[in-house]
Amino acid sequence: MQLSNHDRIGQSLTLLSQALSPYVEQKMREFDDNKWFDKEKKRISNKNNSNHSNEEIIQDLSVLLNVINQRWDKVFKQYLSPERGLVNELIKVRNKWAHNNRFLAEDAFRDLDSIHRLLVKIGAEQEKVVYDHKQIVLQRVFQKQSNFSQAQMSQADEQIREQLKELLDIIPFQDARLLLRALTHRSYMFENPTKTQGDNEQLEFLGDSVLQFLAGDYVYEKYFGEQEGQLTQKREKIVSNEALAILAQDFNLGKWIKLGRGEELTGGRTNPTLLSNTLEAVIGAYYKDSGIDAVWEWLKPMLEQLETIKIEPNCSQVLNDAKNTFQHWAKTNHQQDPEYIVIQESGSDHDKVFGVEVRVKGRVYGYGKATKKKEAEKQAANVALQKLGLI
Incomplete structure (x- = not known):
């Protein structure tokens, strides 16, 4: 049968009295106070109006602690x-x-720790048993805190699941909080710092890497042998x-994005760049939640769908091609990939603007400026190609 906290305290107090009895007697005799015991016996008899044996008195923890306190x-x-302070505290624990x-x-852990510290101070071997009691109670403390945290997390997860039910039917996250973070734009986080656990930019970075890998694997397998x-x-x-x-619009992702007032008023829910960035964040979050196989199972049908969709080239596509074209030029002419260096950051934390130079072997070929590093890099590559007369 598992001991209660009260039982562990009782056993530890008994061990403390067993250790303190010879210790107190020895120190008092060294002080040449051989009458201390008679004084304590008389005090106890007067207080309780009853007789106690010598053995009972010398083993009484209350007596021992009071002797230490009075003759400190x-x-x-x-x-x-x-x-x-330990002595005074242990008098209260004993009572x-x-x-x-x-x-x-x-409370039990704190009291056992006090008993243990005094036993260690007097060099008593009983401290080992009390230490074991203390560790068992400490595990209970951790378990209690863990259960409380899990209960809070479970309640929060249920609330999020209720809010995002339709989206979770499409993307079956195990941890709905990850999906919520993936949907949280930085503008919302800065306006509601106490309601979020961060924005989605790191997850967007991760999702971009996961998507590049899976898309690369997809085209490698499907078009094996091509240049x-x-x-x-x-x-x-x-x-x-x-x-x-286009993918984000297919399952109405814009409806679920957490936006600040400014982004909301300027049509952020239908902004193609914002939608694509959020989808990347969702991909990154789903990867952290369920692993690469789950992401692949979810994405593969959509990758196949994209090949059948005619996508009109726009400025973004031109810039994408610019980076690839300039990389090809750099490798052909200098046997080196271009380097994109951030040389300037301006604006507030939630509205930064990045200035990026593209260099090959230390020489600057172009400069771009945008609210995202990737877009600034694309602009820099485009400028480099214009200077070289390649576009």
Whole structure:
């Protein structure tokens, strides 16, 4: 049968009295106070109007702790300093236990720790048993805290699941909180800092990498044997902003995005760039939630669908091609990939603008500026191609 906290405190107090009895007697005799025991016996008899045996008195924890407390300055200070507070605290613990008061796990751990510290201070071997009691109670404290946290998390998860039920039917997240974060635009986070656990930009970065990998694998398997340039073009069509925006619109992703007031008023829910970025964040979150196989199972039908959709080229597509074209030029002429260097950041945290230079072997070929690093890089590549007369 598992011991209660009250039982563990009682056993530990008994061990403390067993250790303190010879210790107190020895220190008092060294001080040449052989009458201390008679004084305590008389005090107890007067207080309780009853007789106690010598053995009962010398084993009484209340007596031992009071002797230490009353003769602290003359006898025990030199041995136990600075632990006088422990002595006073343990007198209260002993009284609480004697009155059968309840010991919650947190209180029991603190009281056992006090008993253990005094046993260690006097060099008593009983400290090992009390230490074990303390560790068991500490596990209960951790379990209690864990259960409370899990209950809170479970309640929060249920609320989110209720809000996002339609979307979760399409993307079966195990942890709905990850999906909520993927839907949280930075504008919403800055306007509602206490209602979020962060925005979706890191998940967007992760999702972009996952999507690039899966799209690359898809075109490699489907068009095995084709040239690298052709495979790259097919992959870039699949992962373009226009393609991702179409996918996002197919399952009404804009309806679920958490936006700040400014983005809401300027049509953020239908903005193709915002939709594609959010979809990337959802992909990153789903990867963290369920792994690469689950993402692939969900995305593959959509990748096949994208190949049948005619996507009209726009500025974004031109810029995508610009990066690929400039990379090909750099590798052909200098056997080196271009480097994109952020040389300027301006604006507030939730509205940054990035200035990016593209360099090959240390030489600057172009400069771009945009609210996202990737867009600034594309602009820089486009400028580089214009300077080279390639477009």
